[in-house]
Amino acid sequence: MSIQDKKYLLAIDQGTTSTRAIVYGENLIPIASDQTEFQQFFPQDGWVEHDANEIWQTVVTTIKGALKKANLAADDIAAIGITNQRETITLWDRNSGEPLHKAIVWQDRRTTDYCAELKKAGHEETVTAKTGLLLDPYFSGTKAKWLLDNVEGARDRAAKGELAIGTIDSWLIYKLTGGASHTTDATNASRTLLYNIHKGEWDLDLLDLLDIPAALLPEVRDCAADFGQCDKDLFGAAIPITGVAGDQHAATIGQACFEKGMIKSTYGTGCFAMMNVGDKPLASSNRLLSTLCYQLDGKPTYALEGSIYMAGATVQWLRDGLGIIESAAQVNDLAAKADNTQSVYLVPGFVGLGAPYWDSDARGAIFGLTRNSGPRELARAALESVGYQTRDLITAMNADFGDDVSLLRVDGGMTASNMTMQFLADICQVPVDRPTNLETTAKGAAYLAGLHVGLCPPPQDMMEKWELDQQFTPQQSADWATQKYAGWQDAVARTLSTHSG
Numbered sequence: 417m418s419i420q421d422k423k424y425l426l427a428i429d430q431g432t433t434s435t436r437a438i439v440y441g442e443n444l445i446p447i448a449s450d451q452t453e454f455q456q457f458f459p460q461d462g463w464v465e466h467d468a469n470e471i472w473q474t475v476v477t478t479i480k481g482a483l484k485k486a487n488l489a490a491d492d493i494a495a496i497g498i499t500n501q502r503e504t505i506t507l508w509d510r511n512s513g514e515p516l517h518k519a520i521v522w523q524d525r526r527t528t529d530y531c532a533e534l535k536k537a538g539h540e541e542t543v544t545a546k547t548g549l550l551l552d553p554y555f556s557g558t559k560a561k562w563l564l565d566n567v568e569g570a571r572d573r574a575a576k577g578e579l580a581i582g583t584i585d586s587w588l589i590y591k592l593t594g595g596a597s598h599t600t601d602a603t604n605a606s607r608t609l610l611y612n613i614h615k616g617e618w619d620l621d622l623l624d625l626l627d628i629p630a631a632l633l634p635e636v637r638d639c640a641a642d643f644g645q646c647d648k649d650l651f652g653a654a655i656p657i658t659g660v661a662g663d664q665h666a667a668t669i670g671q672a673c674f675e676k677g678m679i680k681s682t683y684g685t686g687c688f689a690m691m692n693v694g695d696k697p698l699a700s701s702n703r704l705l706s707t708l709c710y711q712l713d714g715k716p717t718y719a720l721e722g723s724i725y726m727a728g729a730t731v732q733w734l735r736d737g738l739g740i741i742e743s744a745a746q747v748n749d750l751a752a753k754a755d756n757t758q759s760v761y762l763v764p765g766f767v768g769l770g771a772p773y774w775d776s777d778a779r780g781a782i783f784g785l786t787r788n789s790g791p792r793e794l795a796r797a798a799l800e801s802v803g804y805q806t807r808d809l810i811t812a813m814n815a816d817f818g819d820d821v822s823l824l825r826v827d828g829g830m831t832a833s834n835m836t837m838q839f840l841a842d843i844c845q846v847p848v849d850r851p852t853n854l855e856t857t858a859k860g861a862a863y864l865a866g867l868h869v870g871l872c873p874p875p876q877d878m879m880e881k882w883e884l885d886q887q888f889t890p891q892q893s894a895d896w897a898t899q900k901y902a903g904w905q906d907a908v909a910r911t912l913s914t915h916s917g
């Protein structure tokens with residue numbers, strides 16, 4: 417069958433806790449999917465690792481599972497798109513394809529001291545100017561250096577050209593193509609701390625600073641490009657891989673935020689807000705990240721990003737840590753019964769605070785408890801913390817962008833909570849739009865793959881096809897929002913590790 421006769425696309429969504437494969441039919445309608453979780457390793461306090469081989473196996477089984485459920489053969493698939501947890505890094509042997517160590521996950525804080533040393537030595541300004549990022553252990557570069565310094569023999573073997581390094585997309589492409597392609601896309605590259613977002617290339621000064629040999633790194637391509645073909649022995653046909661983007665970038669594409677000023681916010685475990693800022697990078701003066709939004713036809717489009725570590729994960733804490741609910745969905749009924757006269761604030765700094773505070777040493781705190789406070793007020797405070805944190809990001813984005821955000825597109829598991837979405841609209845004082853398709857990440861990856869093989873229309877058409885499920889408009893006054901938010905700001909100030917009280 418020639419590629420023009422094939423109607424189906426397949427997206428791999430390789431996330432932090434699970435891997436999903438989704439088969440799409442015409443007009444990007446999902447027709448079958450398969451999902452599997454994999455093990456999280458916590459070898460020390462603050463360390464988080466994944467077994468790259470296990471991830472690879474989950475990709476193989478979910479692809480086979482999704483094809484089976486769709487009743488299709490590999491030969492029916494026109495192209496594969498890959499989207500992935502970002503920043504997580506793995507080092508492997510180029511010949512055997514075996515990892516030398518477990519992958520170091522984006523949440524891992526083992527390079528905190530090294531980042532502090534680099535900051536102290538005055539390197540942050542240069543790093544931020546070149547990459548748009550901050551000297552934080554979140555990003556891949558310092559993790560890559562840790563691997564080279566700590567895996568026995570890695571530096572020698574790297575010097576001999578025997579090793580390869582890459583983010584999860586790059587690892588999966590390598591495995592899918594039977595070792596034929598060591599590539600990545602510009603969005604994933606832009607999260608490594610090694611990629612110059614202005615020049616669109618690996619930055620030799622930064623590679624030098626972090627002591628990482630350039631020969632280890634993958635070749636960087638557009639998001640819709642030829643990344644190689646699957647080894648036909650894997651699924652029975654040599655399916656081309658033609659779309660790749662980091663998960664938050666793919667969600668921005670899946671939400672059709674193709675115009676400057678459009679913003680999406682994804683509420684899963686954490687929350688990641690991304691604003692399309694057009695064809696020039698916008699340096700943040702408010703501790704946001706300046707990053708790639710996507711790159712098509714060799715032309716980069718840039719974004720401002722705010723990353724929050726705890727959104728739905730705070731609801732999980734109510735369930736698993738406090739035991740006051742049995743399922744995430746129950747939080748809504750509980751919160752709906754909260755006493756409106758109480759002002760309880762929960763600052764979810766369980767693993768530190770992300771944007772715009774970037775305080776690794778802060779820890780969670782609850783303020784405003786009275787003798788009448790109980791599970792109901794805590795449930796409401798947990799949901800509201802998501803709204804307050806989003807207002808933090810929007811305030812920073814408005815200041816950086818120079819124009820106020822007028823609409824927020826949302827997606828992710830937590831958007832099922834109408835109460836959270838209404839509070840989000842009220843506290844941010846902007847309409848919140850929830851689309852019919854909440855699997856925007858996988859959809860974005862499938863779109864990129866389809867765009868390259870001519871199965872998907874240009875971005876403008878995608879914007880017209882975006883479908884609203886429900887809009888939440890602000891029901892409270894701006895004064896109400898300002899007053900509630902002032903209480904949050906006070907609570908955060910008292911939670912930061914620099915607070916002296």
Ligand SMILES: Nc1ncnc2c1ncn2[C@@H]1O[C@H](COP(=O)(O)OP(=O)(O)O)[C@@H](O)[C@H]1O
Nearest residue numbers: 684685728729731732744745828829830832833
């Ligand atoms: N009805 C709900 N109300 C509030 N939170 C919810 C609800 N359903 C799911 N969640 C939260 O959403 C998160 C799951 O969203 P998902 O997008 O699947 O996350 P991820 O892709 O990061 O694993 C969980 O942390 C869960 O606590």
Ligand SMILES: O=P(O)(O)OC[C@H](O)CO
Nearest residue numbers: 431432501502522663685
């Ligand atoms: O896998 P997720 O959905 O938790 O996303 C992780 C982000 O890409 C980390 O930057």
